[in-house]
Amino acid sequence: MEKNIQEAENYCQQNGLNLTPVRRKVLEILLEKNTAIGAYEILDLLRESGFKNQPPVAYRALDFLVQNGFAHKIEQLNSFIGCMHPGKDHSPAFMICRNCDSVSEEEALTRNFSVSQIASKAGFTVEKAVIEARGLCQSCSDLA
Amino acid sequence: MEKNIQEAENYCQQNGLNLTPVRRKVLEILLEKNTAIGAYEILDLLRESGFKNQPPVAYRALDFLVQNGFAHKIEQLNSFIGCMHPGKDHSPAFMICRNCDSVSEEEALTRNFSVSQIASKAGFTVEKAVIEARGLCQSCSDLA
DNA sequence: TTCCTCCATGATATAACATAACATTCGCGC
DNA sequence: GCGCGAATGTTATGTTATATCATGGAGGAA
Numbered sequence: 001m002e003k004n005i006q007e008a009e010n011y012c013q014q015n016g017l018n019l020t021p022v023r024r025k026v027l028e029i030l031l032e033k034n035t036a037i038g039a040y041e042i043l044d045l046l047r048e049s050g051f052k053n054q055p056p057v058a059y060r061a062l063d064f065l066v067q068n069g070f071a072h073k074i075e076q077l078n079s080f081i082g083c084m085h086p087g088k089d090h091s092p093a094f095m096i097c098r099n100c101d102s103v104s105e106e107e108a109l110t111r112n113f114s115v116s117q118i119a120s121k122a123g124f125t126v127e128k129a130v131i132e133a134r135g136l137c138q139s140c141s142d143l144a
Numbered sequence: 145m146e147k148n149i150q151e152a153e154n155y156c157q158q159n160g161l162n163l164t165p166v167r168r169k170v171l172e173i174l175l176e177k178n179t180a181i182g183a184y185e186i187l188d189l190l191r192e193s194g195f196k197n198q199p200p201v202a203y204r205a206l207d208f209l210v211q212n213g214f215a216h217k218i219e220q221l222n223s224f225i226g227c228m229h230p231g232k233d234h235s236p237a238f239m240i241c242r243n244c245d246s247v248s249e250e251e252a253l254t255r256n257f258s259v260s261q262i263a264s265k266a267g268f269t270v271e272k273a274v275i276e277a278r279g280l281c282q283s284c285s286d287l288a
Numbered sequence: 289t290t291c292c293t294c295c296a297t298g299a300t301a302t303a304a305c306a307t308a309a310c311a312t313t314c315g316c317g318c
Numbered sequence: 319g320c321g322c323g324a325a326t327g328t329t330a331t332g333t334t335a336t337a338t339c340a341t342g343g344a345g346g347a348a
Contacts, residue, residue: 018296040334054298055335056299059335075274075276076278078305091259092275093275093277094277097281098278100283102281115235119277122281123285124279125279126277127279129278130219131236131274132220132238133259133262133268133273134242134271134274135272137244138266138267141267164326183304201327203305
């Protein structure tokens with residue numbers, strides 16, 4: 001975990017990114033809990049550590065972390081989780097347990113995988129899958 | 145579209161479900177727009193048609209529709225879209241265009257598919273994919 | 289140095305999304 | 319008629335997220 005922070009710091013140095021105190025603290029928070037947590041819970045923890053606690057503080061830090069691959073947003077929970085392999089180009093698939101709220105990040109290879117395959121590899125029983133891609137549709141691509 | 149409403153009505157009859165006026169109206173709204181719309185926009189449209197317009201009105205109808213496969217929630221947009229093949233057991237994948245906001249529902253077969261395959265079939269260029277499964281993790285299954 | 293610019297943060301306010309909780313109505317079987 | 323359950327009405331509030339403008343601080347150019 002301390003190791004992850006170190007890696008993040010190195011990665012930022014090498015890429016001209018600024019891992020400021022708030023951003024670093026939010027990353028620590030995310031990695032300590034290893035489950036998904038909401039922005040306002042993060043805000044509380046920030047306050048406990050002496051940071052300012054207005055919503056934008058948390059959201060800005062989270063934006064930075066998500067943007068740069070240090071965290072992911074779990075859309076179904078409106079919450080955030082630290083990334084297990086930052087920097088690397090990857091397409092994550094999350095397994096969210098409805099019973100214990102644990103969230104595990106699996107790698108969804110780009111080609112020929114299925115959610116159920118990923119899940120069964122992780123011993124996870126899927127009840128509902130959300131698959132949403134963002135990008136450009138045919139006609140908007142044509143216009144470009 | 146009128147056809148879809150008919151089908152919904154039949155399906156409800158056969159399955160002991162109650163497609164009440166509000167629920168029906170919300171389904172109509174969803175099918176007319178064929179893009180994702182938010183609960184509060186639906187609420188406005190309901191008011192225009194003489195329905196009550198407190199939030200619970202829309203959310204309850206949406207719950208019913210989602211629950212019974214007549215609509216889906218698009219998590220990334222906090223909005224809702226009518227389902228193109230209600231009743232049938234299916235696992236949808238949504239392609240959301242960042243330019244024109246169109247949302248298309250594709251079928252994600254349960255086995256051996258990939259988001260990029262589905263996307264390219266639909267002429268869609270994926271920039272970011274969200275894959276989230278809800279269910280039971282290994283240890284919670286073991287306890288059961 | 290002085291000034292400018294860029295980036296990050298501080299601070300206030302409000303928007304957007306969603307649900308809790310309790311009251312009321314209505315159809316249906318007894 | 320009475321009780322019950324399902325749906326709706328109503329009020330209030332909780333939760334998540336962003337817009338906007340002000341402030342501060344590091345680094346470069348004149």
